[in-house]
Amino acid sequence: MVKLSAADRRNALLDAAWSYVAEHGVHALTLAEAAERGGVSKPIAYNHFQSRAGLLCALYDRYYTGHIEELTKALERAATVEEAAKVIAQAYVDCVEQSGPVAAALAGALSGGAEMETMRRDCDDRYVGLCVATLESRAARPIHFASVVAFVGAAASLSNEVQRGRISKKEAVDHLAGLLASAVT
Known part of the structure; x- marks a missing residue:
């Protein structure tokens, strides 16, 4: 063995x-x-x-780290703001689809205590920071943090609607990419 x-x-x-x-x-x-x-x-x-909280934090951190690594690789091929917005939107919807209900359940569970809430916020901040930096590098102007936070909220909602079968994946990605690109241009 x-x-x-x-x-x-x-x-x-x-x-x-x-x-x-x-x-x-x-x-x-x-x-x-x-x-x-x-x-x-x-x-x-x-x-x-x-502790159980430590296990939940480690699970969520691994999920988020994997998502950010995949997104970072995919963004290497995006030269414009519009291309980057499309890649970010596609990656978000794909990630939610691949994780099924587990990631959402973990995110909900991480609201149960200070250590877990801090972990969830740190992961969210890394993701938003990557999106802001990526878009700024292609837009050559500052991007409002609030615009990307609004995108994340919309992405979560639309990804859930895709999982429920109420909208298509393409429709969600197109709307999200448009939302993110319009926040920049």
Whole structure:
């Protein structure tokens, strides 16, 4: 039997926790459940995350970090404000679609305490900061922080409507790209 490195064990626990939330919901997740599903003892899970809040924060941070990494790569091909707006809108809707209900459940759960709320806000600030910097670099003028925050709210709402089947993915992306581009031009 191959012994996993600490980083691999941590990732296995995060994978196990993500799939558990997908099946049973975020409120049912415990460190014991993540440990059992991840094939490790509870003390090992506690060594990695210290608490349920720590596990939730780590899950959300990994989700957001992955989204930002994918978005950053995709933005390398966007030369204009309009292209960047389209890439940002597409990436947001794709990310919500790929995560299913898990990311939304995690975001809701992170409103339950100071540590978790701080983590959620830090992730949101990283995302908004990336969008502002990207758009400013292509617009050659300052972008209002509030415009990007408004985009994020609209993106969350429209992505939810896509998941519910009330609008098409293309329709959501087109509206969001237009909203973001118009905030710049």
